Amino acid sequence: QIFRKLDYWMSTRARRYAQRMHPKKSQGWRNYKYWGRFNKERNDHWVFGDKRSGQYLLKFSWFNVMRHTMVKGDASPDDPHLKVYWELRRKRKSSQLIPSYQRLARRQEYKCPVCSESLFNGEPLEKHHIIPRAQGGDDSYDNLELMHYFCHQQLHLVRQQSEGKVVVPNCQQTIRSVGRESEDEVLSLW
Template identity: 45%
Template sequence: MRALHGANAEAVLRRLIPIVRGWAAYYRAVASSMTFSSLDHYMWRLTFKWARRRHRNKSRYWVVDRYFGRFHPSRRDRWVFGDRDSGAFLIKFAWAGIVRHQLVKGGASPDDPALAEYWRGRRRRKAPPPMDKTSLLLAVRQHGLCPLCKQH
């Protein structure tokens, strides 16, 4: 955030959204609801501090009205940081669904051709990581396969 002091809200969002999405995807398999809540509060403090620094002569109420609101179309959360001009908003950690880790049976190996159906079923049940619209559309077009190695 220190490097983004002079940047506008759209640049801040462009920088922060991939970081938040990546952290949420990585840590959603552990008991992380309290951690996600504290990280959301920390991100709120960072963005509020950035907005107050950007508009030193404005009141905190003006800053809240300008940068915080109900940006997400299906969520009722009022404290979402966003840019009213572009419509972009910062996703929250708590919005990432927590997916419990599923244990692998016995000595199952992905390299064993006899267990190919078992691994296919595991991949099908697993919830997809949170992706933006472009990445999700690309994954659907490619049927979840890498175009180079043809594996999931």
């Protein structure tokens, strides 16, 4: 309903534009010049566009409305009793990821290996190589982890700044680096 109103509003604007550009031409001439069946997948002959370049305006009614899932009653993400409920809601967002990210997320049980939080908390996600490619690691799923962008940055920062062998909190991986800071200084970043 609302998309039809928006399409009507846009077609009115397009008609006014055509009239302003060609005030001495007839409406039939303007229709022939600016309207046509530009999108071959649709049987719609009233699409505004440029016949020379093939560019055209998309119609609002061509897009489906994406409904959001309603939140139960007074459910709050901060309520510890509803943690399972919110994790299930976030897992549904995994279908929006590309297939390789979906597979990694499922393998990690939808948790970031660094902070142990849900992968779907609104932060962007990145792939991390457990064995860096520079050290002979490959792009196989066994060598990849999915983590938050910020966690990935922190992990590499610890790698660069740590001295000797440091264990990253909440992560089973041990890392080596050649920095000058002590373990306490490095882990204070976390």
